[in-house]
Amino acid sequence: MDVLIEPIGKLVNEFSKLPGVGKKTAQRYAYKIIDMPEAEARAFAEAIVGVKKKVRYCSVCGNFTEKETCDLCLRREKKTICVVKEPKDVTAIEKLREFNGVYHVLHGVIDPMAGIGPNEIRVKELLARIGEGGVEEIIVATNPDVSGDATALYLARLIKPLGVKVTRLAHGIPVGSEIEYTDDVTLTRALVERNEL
Amino acid sequence: MDVLIEPIGKLVNEFSKLPGVGKKTAQRYAYKIIDMPEAEARAFAEAIVGVKKKVRYCSVCGNFTEKETCDLCLRREKKTICVVKEPKDVTAIEKLREFNGVYHVLHGVIDPMAGIGPNEIRVKELLARIGEGGVEEIIVATNPDVSGDATALYLARLIKPLGVKVTRLAHGIPVGSEIEYTDDVTLTRALVERNEL
Numbered sequence: 001m002d003v004l005i006e007p008i009g010k011l012v013n014e015f016s017k018l019p020g021v022g023k024k025t026a027q028r029y030a031y032k033i034i035d036m037p038e039a040e041a042r043a044f045a046e047a048i049v050g051v052k053k054k055v056r057y058c059s060v061c062g063n064f065t066e067k068e069t070c071d072l073c074l075r076r077e078k079k080t081i082c083v084v085k086e087p088k089d090v091t092a093i094e095k096l097r098e099f100n101g102v103y104h105v106l107h108g109v110i111d112p113m114a115g116i117g118p119n120e121i122r123v124k125e126l127l128a129r130i131g132e133g134g135v136e137e138i139i140v141a142t143n144p145d146v147s148g149d150a151t152a153l154y155l156a157r158l159i160k161p162l163g164v165k166v167t168r169l170a171h172g173i174p175v176g177s178e179i180e181y182t183d184d185v186t187l188t189r190a191l192v193e194r195n196e197l
Numbered sequence: 198m199d200v201l202i203e204p205i206g207k208l209v210n211e212f213s214k215l216p217g218v219g220k221k222t223a224q225r226y227a228y229k230i231i232d233m234p235e236a237e238a239r240a241f242a243e244a245i246v247g248v249k250k251k252v253r254y255c256s257v258c259g260n261f262t263e264k265e266t267c268d269l270c271l272r273r274e275k276k277t278i279c280v281v282k283e284p285k286d287v288t289a290i291e292k293l294r295e296f297n298g299v300y301h302v303l304h305g306v307i308d309p310m311a312g313i314g315p316n317e318i319r320v321k322e323l324l325a326r327i328g329e330g331g332v333e334e335i336i337v338a339t340n341p342d343v344s345g346d347a348t349a350l351y352l353a354r355l356i357k358p359l360g361v362k363v364t365r366l367a368h369g370i371p372v373g374s375e376i377e378y379t380d381d382v383t384l385t386r387a388l389v390e391r392n393e394l
Contacts, residue, residue, distance in 0.1 A: 003291040005263055007251040011244040017237075018226045029215045031285055033245055034252055034261070040214075041249040045242035047208040051230055052238040054204040064231070066202055088228055094200040 008034070060129070062105035062122050063090050076102045082139045083126065083155065085109050085148070089141060101139075104129065110154055111147040118154060126155075130164055137165040144171050144189075205231070257326070259302035259319050260287050273299045279336045280323065280352065282306050282345070286338060298336075301326065306339055306348040313344075315351060323352075327361055334362040341368050341386075 004012060008030055015026035033041055057063070058070035064087045065071070072090075080101030084090055090103050108121040129135065138159055142148035156166040172190040173182050182190070201209060205227055212223035230238055254260070255267035261284045262268070269287075277298030281287055287300050305318040326332065335356055339345035353363040369387035370379050379387070 003288055005252070005261055005267075007244070007248045007263065008261060011248045014241045014244045017233075017241075018229055020222075020225070025217075027285070027288070028217075030248065032215055033248055036214075036249070038249045041245055044211045044214075045245040047204070047211045048230055048238055048242040048245070051204045051208045051227065052233070052235045055202070055231055064202055064205060066204065070202075088224070091200055091224070 057105075057107075061103045062107055062125070063087050063103055073102055076100060078102050078134055079136045080139060081126070081129065081135055081137075082141050084141050085143060085151075093141065101137075106142075106151070109142055109147040109151040111150075116147075121151075123155070123158070127158070130159065130162055135164055137167060140166060140168045144169075254302075254304075258300045259304055259322070260284050260300055270299055273297060275299050275331055276333045277336060278323070278326065278332055278334075279338050281338050282340060282348075290338065298334075303339075303348070306344040307351055308344040308347075318348075320352070320355070324355070327356065327359055332361055334364060337363065337365045341366075 011030045012026040015021055015029045054066050055064050058065040060069050060073040063070050081104050083104045085106055087105055093099055104126050106121040108116055140152040140155055142151045152168050159166050208227040209223045212218055212226045251263050252261050255262040257266050257270040260267050278301050280301045282303055284302055290296055301323050303318040305313055337349040337352055339348045349365050356363050
């Protein structure tokens with residue numbers, strides 16, 4: 001990239017750090033910044049610094065917040081806790097406007113191959129919340145992959161004996177898709193977890 | 198996007214201003230920033246402000262530079278001037294390491310529908326450079342579209358009478374592509390501008 005002058009090369013380099021952004025896309029982004037009025041570029045830079053300065057993890061659920069405890073933990077009823085891997089999963093579920101309970105962000109899933117056991121994720125904190133009483137159901141919303149499944153199974157074995165219901169998001173054929181094009185693993189689970197009409 | 202807390206929503210909004218970036222991609226970028234060490238995020242923000250502070254247009258060719266006159270204008274021989282629409286076209290041609298002359302960035306092309314005539318782009322500056330003498334060829338490297346073609350034609354009519362050769366980038370079938378899949382306009386030009394073997 002030495003055909004670019006230093007400040008542009010530097011910015012292209014920064015943009016290349018974003019997920020899925022190659023040199024060419026990074027360059028398009030950099031040109032866009034150069035074309036922006038200075039105040040707008042400054043606002044952009046401030047939003048980046050601002051997010052690092054202001055955003056931290058909720059002391060209860062581990063989701064992003066600007067305060068000590070997040071708005072969801074403060075306002076929602078606590079009978080049902082939805083357990084997710086990452087904060088972005090909270091955003092995905094919140095968008096549905098379908099779930100009224102609170103969340104618990106594990107900040108990872110159990111993955112022995114990567115050396116991540118139950119102690120490396122926020123399992124202890126989840127048990128502490130259950131220990132405070134009033135929790136009736138834990139919905140495990142980890143991804144339907146090997147480590148997501150393993151984590152769900154581990155949590156179920158740990159929490160069921162405490163008298164709390166543990167459920168998991170349903171797997172099956174995505175709505176609007178066709179059986180013909182559904183992958184084998186999904187189709188098998190749809191068959192095994194079939195519902196009575 | 199009101200499921201996101203304010204600093205994240207703000208950053209997602211900023212990223213959405215980049216070309217081709219929707220809400221979903223902007224959110225992925227924002228999460229990446231949150232995951233960065235603070236120093237790295239700060240460097241990112243500084244690169245954005247830095248590019249606005251340091252980058253300006255070369256007083257001779259109109260390309261991006263950090264100085265009064267760009268390195269290309271200072272070092273290259275000035276017999277051949279390659280005329281382009283935007284600074285990014287300079288980058289595209291420089292990458293080839295094939296062209297040894299200097300550039301002239303028009304910062305636009307003639308587009309009567311958008312009210313852009315020869316006075317709105319850097320045509321006057323190009324004539325002034327030719328007037329200084331020593332220029333033997335003007336390569337017009339505007340895009341092969343209506344306004345790019347119109348600008349090339351306009352420049353040719355203006356500059357040829359001054360005794361300077363005016364050439365244009367060749368049009369034709371892209372190398373490695375197939376005739377079957379070449380669009381009609383390109384194929385027609387490839388036929389009309391055919392070369393003797």
